[in-house]
Amino acid sequence: MVLTRRSMLTNLGAAATLAGCGKEENRPKPGTGKVEDVTFVTGFNITGQDSYVFAAIENGFYRDAGLNVTVVPGVGTRGNLQYLARDTAQFATIDITGGLLEIDGGRLTDFRVFAAIYQLTVSCIVALPAANIASPRDLAGKRIGYSEGGVNKTIFPAYARLAGLDEATVRWVSLAPPLIRPALLSGQLDASTEIVVGRPALEAAAKQSVTMLPYSDVMRDLYGNAIGASTSLIERNPGLVRRFRDASLRGMRWTLDNPDAAGRVMAKHNPTYRAEVAAAEVRQTVTYVRGGAPVLGHLDEARMARCIAVVQSIGLVRPGLTPDRIAAFDLVPTA
Numbered sequence: 001m002v003l004t005r006r007s008m009l010t011n012l013g014a015a016a017t018l019a020g021c022g023k024e025e026n027r028p029k030p031g032t033g034k035v036e037d038v039t040f041v042t043g044f045n046i047t048g049q050d051s052y053v054f055a056a057i058e059n060g061f062y063r064d065a066g067l068n069v070t071v072v073p074g075v076g077t078r079g080n081l082q083y084l085a086r087d088t089a090q091f092a093t094i095d096i097t098g099g100l101l102e103i104d105g106g107r108l109t110d111f112r113v114f115a116a117i118y119q120l121t122v123s124c125i126v127a128l129p130a131a132n133i134a135s136p137r138d139l140a141g142k143r144i145g146y147s148e149g150g151v152n153k154t155i156f157p158a159y160a161r162l163a164g165l166d167e168a169t170v171r172w173v174s175l176a177p178p179l180i181r182p183a184l185l186s187g188q189l190d191a192s193t194e195i196v197v198g199r200p201a202l203e204a205a206a207k208q209s210v211t212m213l214p215y216s217d218v219m220r221d222l223y224g225n226a227i228g229a230s231t232s233l234i235e236r237n238p239g240l241v242r243r244f245r246d247a248s249l250r251g252m253r254w255t256l257d258n259p260d261a262a263g264r265v266m267a268k269h270n271p272t273y274r275a276e277v278a279a280a281e282v283r284q285t286v287t288y289v290r291g292g293a294p295v296l297g298h299l300d301e302a303r304m305a306r307c308i309a310v311v312q313s314i315g316l317v318r319p320g321l322t323p324d325r326i327a328a329f330d331l332v333p334t335a
Contacts, residue, residue, distance in 0.1 A: 043093035048281025056251025066070030078149030098151030104317035119226025119291025127191035136163035145192035201281030
């Protein structure tokens with residue numbers, strides 16, 4: 001599924017997309033009718049947490065920035081970074097811890113994040129009541145669904161260690177991203193990797209409460225998702241990055257202030273989502289998005305160093321990784 005801007009802007013974008021990536025001063029001016037096509041990849045599938053992007057589309061925030069945005073469902077950090085590496089997307093949602101692991105492994109390194117989505121990790125394990133899972137130790141011997149390259153699975157050993165669980169006792173089941181929730185709901189899995197803000201959608205689908213085990217309970221210093229781009233795009237066209245950043249954060253601010261309206265926008269652009277479920281997910285994001293940061297999207301260099309130190313302390317990355325390897329701090333919002 002690919003969700004795009006309304007037909008008017010799509011037509012304008014096809015007719016008047018800028019050739020190449022020009023300097024910031026040559027960007028399209030609001031009201032000229034010119035738009036530049038860009039593609040944005042969400043974190044994992046398309047869910048209520050992505051309402052801010054569609055709010056920015058619907059309210060014309062991207063149009064005001066001279067952008068026509070196509071939204072593509074994400075497949076986890078590694079897959080999303082591959083979109084950037086292939087230049088099939090200009091912007092993508094990246095879990096910061098997952099990004100650190102990719103950099104340390106030397107696999108996908110040509111990227112930087114520039115705006116936080118979540119100030120805390122939203123990774124978690126979710127289970128239905130029938131699985132009798134109430135704590136991390138109850139996951140021993142259970143079938144847990146995950147997708148290859150997803151950061152929830154990648155950092156699970158660290159979560160398990162800190163939570164007192166022997167990770168080797170877990171039975172992992174690899175599935176494509178769209179199949180994980182259905183497999184959980186149908187009883188094929190005992191639990192699955194998830195995000196804490198996905199609770200309303202899961203409970204609506206399951207018609208019952210669910211148990212969530214947030215990684216942030218034991219890993220408080222970890223950032224969550226952020227918006228990133230390839231280093232080549234950042235170096236070539238920082239003005240484009242700033243325009244996308246500011247329009248996206250404008251959409252995020254509007255979404256947090258208007259969750260019910262944002263839910264309706266989400267349902268309009270993704271009819272598989274009920275408006276009230278999307279609105280409930282937006283409300284779930286507030287604590288994680290704001291997280292005590294001075295402004296939406298802020299990334300702090302000292303906090304990033306602590307985040308890296310936590311990941312290093314549990315042996316997931318080697319010493320020597322510095323904050324500027326993961327973030328473009330000159331593009332981070334400060335006001």
